[in-house]
Amino acid sequence: MVGLAGTQFRDVSTDDLYARLEQAEAALADEIRKSETLARVTEAVASTSDVDACVQAGIDGAREIIGAAYGAFFYNAVRGDGEAYTLYRLSGAPPEAFSNFPMPRKTAVFAPTFDGAGVVRSSDITQDPRYGQNTPRSGMPEGHLPVRSYLAIPVSNPQGVVLGGLFFGHPEPGRFTARDEALLVGLGAQLAVTIDSIRINAAALDELDQRRRAEERLKFALDSGRMGSWDLDVATRAYEASDLCKANYGRRTDESFTFADLIATIHPEDRPRIMAAIESAIRDGADYDVEYRVVLPTGELRWLHARGRAAQTADDGGARRLAGVSLDITERKRAEERQKLLVNELNHRVKNSLATVQSIAAQTLRSIASPEFFREAFEARLIALSHTHDLLTRESWEGASLREVFDGELRAMAGEDRVTFDYQADLRLNPKAAVALGMGLHELATNAAKYGAWSVPGGRVVVSWRLEPNLLRLTWTEHGGPTVKPPTRRGFGARLLERGLAAELSGAVELTYDASGLVCHMALPLRALEP
Known part of the structure; x- marks a missing residue:
C-alpha cells in the first residue's frame, strides 16, 4: 500500500498539487461566500413584512449567490383568455428591458415552473429541445436580453399553491451548477413561506381594520x-x-x-x-x-x-x-300622550263648535223676520266664529289675549279707527272664553255698524275694562250715533249677550239703551276666563 501511494504521489507534479490545492481553496471560498450570502439573504427575506421588499431581497441575493447576470420574479395571474404570468420584480436589468415584450405564456419552457412540476436548469437554453417550439415566436424576441445559461425555480407555498417563479439568466453558457440549483430551491421555499405569511398577516390586519371600522361605524350610528x-x-x-x-x-x-x-x-x-x-x-x-x-x-x-x-x-x-x-323613548311617549290629549281635545272642541253653529243657526232663524236675510246674518256670525278660531289656532289653542279678540273682530268690521280702549293690563283668555267673548263682541260690533254709533259718521265706541280681585269688569259704550230707543223685542244679539254669554262664563251681562248710545256692562269671574 505504501509503495502504491508513493508511486501515485511521484506521478503528480508539485505544480499540479498546488493547482489542485488552489482550486480546492477557491471552491471552498466560493462555497463559504455562497453560504454566508444565502444566510444573509434568508434572514433579510424572513425578517421583512413587505412583499415587494421580500421579493427584491430574494432575487438580488439569489443573483449574487449564483452569479447570474439577471434575475426576475414572475407571479401567476389568470386572465379571461387563460393563464399568463406577470413580471413582479427585476434584478440586474432595468424595467425597460421587458417593457416592450408581452408577458410569457405557458410554453414548454415556462410550464414546469408555473405548474410547480420542478426546476428547469439548462447550460444553454437555446439548445434545449423545448426551446422555440411555441408559435408565433421561435425563441426569444428581437431585443431580448441575451440568455444562454438558464435557471427557473417554482415558488410554492406549503399548501402547494404556485405563487410564481424565480428566473435567472446569463449570456454565457454553463454558468449554473447543481449546487446553485440546490441553494436556490431552499431560498425559493423560504421566499414562498415569507410571501404567504406576509399575505396572511396582511389579510388578517385588513380584516381587523375592517372590523375596527365597522365597529366605529356601528358605535357612531348607535351614538348618533x-x-x-x-x-x-x-x-x-x-x-x-x-x-x-x-x-x-x-x-x-x-x-x-x-x-x-x-x-x-x-x-x-x-x-x-x-x-x-x-x-x-x-x-x-x-x-x-x-x-x-x-x-x-x-x-x-x-x-x-x-x-x-x-x-x-x-x-x-x-x-x-x-x-x-x-x-x-321618553320624549316619544310624552309626544304620544300629548297627541292623544290633543285628539281628545280636538274631538271635544269640534263637538262644541258644531253645537255652537247649531245654536247660531236656530237663534238666527228665530230672530230674522224674512228668510232672505237669514243667509247674510248666519254667514256673518259664522265668520265671526272663524276669526276667533283662527286666532286660537295661531296660538296652538292654548288661549288668546282679550285685546287680540277685540282687534280681530274690529278689523273684520273696519272699526279699528272708531274705537278707544281704556285699560291698565291685558288679560289672557282660555279658548272657551275667547270663543264666547268673540261671539258677543261680534253682536255688539254688528249692532253698532247697523244701528248704533258706527252707522253715522263721527260715531265712536269706548271699550274699557279693569281687573278686580277674581273679577273682570268690561264696558262697551257708544257715542255720537242715532238716538237710542229700547227695542220692542229681544233679538238674537241681546239674548246671546244677556243669557248665552253670561251663562257660558258664569257672569253677568247688562244692556242699557241710553238715549246717547248703547252701553253693555259685563262682570265676568276670572276663573272662567283665564287658562
Missing part, C-alpha cells in the same frame, strides 16, 4: 341614534352595557351595572312582562322587542325601547348569548 348596546351571557347572567346603555338607566360610565341592577330598575308593573320576553327570546329564539318604564336612581320615570335576539347556540341547543340595543 342615542342607542346603547348590551350583551347578556345566558348561563352566567353576566351583563355588559355600553356607556350610553348605562346612561339610559341613569348610571355613570364608571359605575357597575349588572343584570340584577337592570331588572331592579324596571318598573314593578312592567317587570314580569319583560322577564317573560327575555326568557322567550332565550328559549324559543324569538325576537326581543319591548317597551317598558324604568325608575332611575333619582326617582325619575323614563321609557325605554329594547331590541335584541339570541345568538351563539350552546351545546344543549339553547342560546348562549342575548345581545341588542336600548333606546330612551
Whole structure:
C-alpha cells in the first residue's frame, strides 16, 4: 500500500498539487461566500413584512449567490383568455428591458415552473429541445436580453399553491451548477413561506381594520341614534352595557351595572312582562322587542325601547348569548300622550263648535223676520266664529289675549279707527272664553255698524275694562250715533249677550239703551276666563 501511494504521489507534479490545492481553496471560498450570502439573504427575506421588499431581497441575493447576470420574479395571474404570468420584480436589468415584450405564456419552457412540476436548469437554453417550439415566436424576441445559461425555480407555498417563479439568466453558457440549483430551491421555499405569511398577516390586519371600522361605524350610528348596546351571557347572567346603555338607566360610565341592577330598575308593573320576553327570546329564539318604564336612581320615570335576539347556540341547543340595543323613548311617549290629549281635545272642541253653529243657526232663524236675510246674518256670525278660531289656532289653542279678540273682530268690521280702549293690563283668555267673548263682541260690533254709533259718521265706541280681585269688569259704550230707543223685542244679539254669554262664563251681562248710545256692562269671574 505504501509503495502504491508513493508511486501515485511521484506521478503528480508539485505544480499540479498546488493547482489542485488552489482550486480546492477557491471552491471552498466560493462555497463559504455562497453560504454566508444565502444566510444573509434568508434572514433579510424572513425578517421583512413587505412583499415587494421580500421579493427584491430574494432575487438580488439569489443573483449574487449564483452569479447570474439577471434575475426576475414572475407571479401567476389568470386572465379571461387563460393563464399568463406577470413580471413582479427585476434584478440586474432595468424595467425597460421587458417593457416592450408581452408577458410569457405557458410554453414548454415556462410550464414546469408555473405548474410547480420542478426546476428547469439548462447550460444553454437555446439548445434545449423545448426551446422555440411555441408559435408565433421561435425563441426569444428581437431585443431580448441575451440568455444562454438558464435557471427557473417554482415558488410554492406549503399548501402547494404556485405563487410564481424565480428566473435567472446569463449570456454565457454553463454558468449554473447543481449546487446553485440546490441553494436556490431552499431560498425559493423560504421566499414562498415569507410571501404567504406576509399575505396572511396582511389579510388578517385588513380584516381587523375592517372590523375596527365597522365597529366605529356601528358605535357612531348607535351614538348618533342615542342607542346603547348590551350583551347578556345566558348561563352566567353576566351583563355588559355600553356607556350610553348605562346612561339610559341613569348610571355613570364608571359605575357597575349588572343584570340584577337592570331588572331592579324596571318598573314593578312592567317587570314580569319583560322577564317573560327575555326568557322567550332565550328559549324559543324569538325576537326581543319591548317597551317598558324604568325608575332611575333619582326617582325619575323614563321609557325605554329594547331590541335584541339570541345568538351563539350552546351545546344543549339553547342560546348562549342575548345581545341588542336600548333606546330612551321618553320624549316619544310624552309626544304620544300629548297627541292623544290633543285628539281628545280636538274631538271635544269640534263637538262644541258644531253645537255652537247649531245654536247660531236656530237663534238666527228665530230672530230674522224674512228668510232672505237669514243667509247674510248666519254667514256673518259664522265668520265671526272663524276669526276667533283662527286666532286660537295661531296660538296652538292654548288661549288668546282679550285685546287680540277685540282687534280681530274690529278689523273684520273696519272699526279699528272708531274705537278707544281704556285699560291698565291685558288679560289672557282660555279658548272657551275667547270663543264666547268673540261671539258677543261680534253682536255688539254688528249692532253698532247697523244701528248704533258706527252707522253715522263721527260715531265712536269706548271699550274699557279693569281687573278686580277674581273679577273682570268690561264696558262697551257708544257715542255720537242715532238716538237710542229700547227695542220692542229681544233679538238674537241681546239674548246671546244677556243669557248665552253670561251663562257660558258664569257672569253677568247688562244692556242699557241710553238715549246717547248703547252701553253693555259685563262682570265676568276670572276663573272662567283665564287658562
